[in-house]
Amino acid sequence: MPRRPRGGVPPQRPGAEGGNDEDGAAPRLGPERIEQGPDGQDWVVRPVPGAASVKTYRCPGCDQEIPPGIAHVVTWRAGTADAAGRRHWHTGCWARRLRPSGRRR
Secondary structure, three states, X not given: OOOOOXXXXXXXXOOOOOOOOOOXXXXXXXXXXXXXXXXXXXXXXXXXXXXXXXXXXXXXXXXXXXXXXXXXXXEEEXXXXXXXXXXXXXXXXXXXXXXXOOOOO
């Protein structure tokens, strides 16, 4: 049985309207990459371009909203396909999550 692709934006049917860029192609998500957290846990990280972001999400890094149209990343634990475990982060918040929270002078 063929596997369905996970996530992403489904391709637009010919003749359907809305959600496409000028050349008629559906917005594409960036390539997945694996990153290792400080606890050794592997995370799948996928960039979401602004054109593919159509919902409002709450970033777990800063607890602020990510409105539609804003580029960000979606992450989940490697080896799981559980959509409930996916989190949408501001790209900068994801990059800063490993830094100590205290300010240095």
